[in-house]
Amino acid sequence: MAPRQEQSSLKQRIQQLPLTSGVYLMKNAAGEILYVGKAVSLRKRVQSYFRKTSILSKTDLLVAGIHDIEHVSTQSEAEALILEASLIKQHLPKFNVELRDDKSYPLIEITGEKFPRIAIVRPREKNPTSTYYGPYVGVYLVREALTLIRKIFPFRTCDPFPKKECLDFHMGLCGAPCIGKISPEMYANNIQNVRLILEGKKDELFRHLQKQMEEFVKAKRFEEAAQARDQIRAMSALYSGTADINYYKEAEQLQRVLGLPRRIDRIEAFDISNIMGNQSVGSMVSFFNGKPDKSNYRRFRIKWVEGIDDFKMIAEIVHRRYRRLKNEGSLYPDLIVIDGGKGQLSAAVQQLKFLGVEIPIISLAKQEEEVFLPNRRSSIRLGRDSLALKLLQRVRDEAHRFAVSYHRNLRGKAMVGKDKKWKKR
DSSP states (O other), X not given: OOOHXXXXXHHHHHXXXXXXXXXXXXXXXXXXXXXXXXXXXXXXXHHHTTOOOSSOOHHHHHHHTOOEEEXXXXXXXHHHHHHHHHHHHHHOOGGGHHHXXXXXXXXXXXXXXXXXXXXXXXXXXXXXXXXXXXXXXXXXXXXXXXXXHHHHSOOBOOSSOOSSOOHHHHTTSOOOGGGTSSOHHHHHHHHHHHHHHHXXXXXXXXXXXXXXXXXXXXXXXXXXXXXXXXXXXXXXXXXXXXXXXXXXXXXXXXXXXXXXXXXXXXXXXXXXXXXXXXXXXXXXXXXXXXXXXXXXXXXXXXXXXXXXXXXXXXXXXXXXXXXXXXXXXXXXXXXXXXXXXXXXHHHHHHHHHHHTOOOOEEXXXXXXXXXXXXXXXXXXXXXXXXXXXXXXXXXXXXXXXXXXXXXXXXXXXXXXXXXXXXXXX
């Protein structure tokens, strides 16, 4: 066992582990990896190894040799599964042997077809033309992990090979080789990248994607170069646990649709709520990397507008928000989203110009889900399955929910006040 001082240091390190999902690597004094595991909560899972029992087990032998613990945080347990499997394959830790040898766990099969199919299997006999990866623990997590990978590198799962495209193509999960929507070369590239993920060859994967992107740029195949760049960013998100993979695809698509020069990390969205001009309020929600950043939400009681005038109310809360940020010298968002149409957008744009603040701004109208841009007559109508539209809807709907809840809260307080006055009489 490690000396008491080392044990104390190890306990401190465990106590500092996050309560989030990820992968942990247990090492001995020589720095060799003894065990790789995944967890929904890293701290709780690692702490469980150090609970004493009356019966000596294999876990006790593992714990006796632990000198250090490293971890990688992820956004989900499925992402942790991908990392765990690739690290086991890469390092072959001594205490992971039982996982690698047990044939009852599911495997991932990549078939030897011209357009290989990828599936989760428990084969009685292995197909000699297929390649197998695993075994893995938990078929649900394996399925979720493959879905994450498919969002970055689309592939087919259908059997037999169909005669026309299916829903997966429209969801961006398959390139539809069945109708020739993707070339054998590009499909083979996707499969090669999936293999590198499953084999734990992270560095080789990034070198391959970087080289591919540079070749596309030289050949002036800019759309494919942008796709390779998106894949690099998405894989960085997967391996670092810094952002949701799907958000990278949403943000990149939205950036291209709006013609913005930089990636969209932070979005601020505004909405108004009132009933016949009474208790009028405004809300602003903030999203960072596609997720609500509730510490930066803001509520506004309308002060400068009487009666019903949504345009002036939007103008007021936009003015108040960015006047404050400008005075404080704070960072501006990458995009402003206004709930409404041309009128609401124009009112907000005028206030930004008045303040001398330059921030990309759009509006999203509910009825037809039209996107309006400043200085553009016609709206942009995105497909209902567009990732960019889904991101905008998620942000807009949260702004609306936040405004309505604030308005409802104020109305509730007003009714309580009236009841108290009536009782005093």
